[in-house]
Amino acid sequence: MTDFVIKVRNVEPVHVFELKGYLDAHTAPKLEETFQDLIDKGNHLIVVNCSNLSYISSAGLGVFMAFVEDLREKQGDIKFSNMTDKVFNVFDLLGFPLLYEIFKDEKEAVEKFTNAKNN
Amino acid sequence: MKHNSEKKNLKELIIKSKTSYLTKVRNFISEEAKKFGFSDDEVGKITLAVDEACTNIIKHAYKYSGDNTIYLKLNARNNTFEIVIEDYGMPFEPKAIKMPDMREHVRSYKRGGFGMYLMKSLVDKVEYQIQPGVKNRVFLIKYLQ
Numbered sequence: 447m448t449d450f451v452i453k454v455r456n457v458e459p460v461h462v463f464e465l466k467g468y469l470d471a472h473t474a475p476k477l478e479e480t481f482q483d484l485i486d487k488g489n490h491l492i493v494v495n496c497s498n499l500s501y502i503s504s505a506g507l508g509v510f511m512a513f514v515e516d517l518r519e520k521q522g523d524i525k526f527s528n529m530t531d532k533v534f535n536v537f538d539l540l541g542f543p544l545l546y547e548i549f550k551d552e553k554e555a556v557e558k559f560t561n562a563k564n565n
Numbered sequence: 566m567k568h569n570s571e572k573k574n575l576k577e578l579i580i581k582s583k584t585s586y587l588t589k590v591r592n593f594i595s596e597e598a599k600k601f602g603f604s605d606d607e608v609g610k611i612t613l614a615v616d617e618a619c620t621n622i623i624k625h626a627y628k629y630s631g632d633n634t635i636y637l638k639l640n641a642r643n644n645t646f647e648i649v650i651e652d653y654g655m656p657f658e659p660k661a662i663k664m665p666d667m668r669e670h671v672r673s674y675k676r677g678g679f680g681m682y683l684m685k686s687l688v689d690k691v692e693y694q695i696q697p698g699v700k701n702r703v704f705l706i707k708y709l710q
Contacts, residue, residue: 468588
């Protein structure tokens with residue numbers, strides 16, 4: 447049974463993660479692996495599209511925390527988009543909006559990266 | 566004969582200490598919380614708090630060894646929805662765990678410590694009863710307003 451699916455799309459120069467389902471302590475290692483693979487290949491600009499993410503626990507949030515510092519040191523970042531209220535509330539409770547940029551649409555998040563690159 | 570008009574509901578779920586059982590835990594709690602009368606938003610909060618408590622047990626009390634058991638006991642009465650989660654793993658001293666200033670914590674890219682903070686924020690009461698070498702119990706209580 448798969449209750450969590452990650453799809454990665456390349457929207458040059460950004461990689462978009464589409465997360466679907468339940469991100470908890472059981473499924474977090476899968477996301478961790480995906481991040482690690484991508485970073486190992488030299489990709490540092492990541493947008494996480496949460497439109498189909500139904501649930502997140504602290505184990506899932508821990509994955510973003512594990513990579514964001516390293517990514518920023520490499521002039522990259524993790525930005526979020528299309529969050530449901532339910533998922534946003536968990537981010538908000540922990541003060542994550544202070545640390546991460548969260549956009550309404552994926553396009554805005556991708557453009558923030560591309561505009562920054564062009565300037 | 567004594568009549569008891571109190572609304573009481575005692576239920577139990579027993580799981581193995583594996584993260585693959587978290588779905589089962591969430592389904593059990595959300596179904597019961599919904600039946601008790603909580604809104605979808607409140608159901609979500611209680612469910613996440615219980616997930617965090619079980620995750621902590623799997624990770625810290627049982628150190629990911631999956632052969633152990635976690636007991637969840639639901640005691641729903643009047644306006645009180647109480648979940649007691651028991652394990653027989655490593656004890657811990659709840660007072661030794663400082664609640665971080667989340668803003669500072671997040672700014673310094675700390676990775677852990679979110680689970681206990683979330684639990685405290687999501688339900689009305691979190692209590693621990695630790696009997697070292699015997700058992701550990703976490704009580705999560707949410708009141709129906």
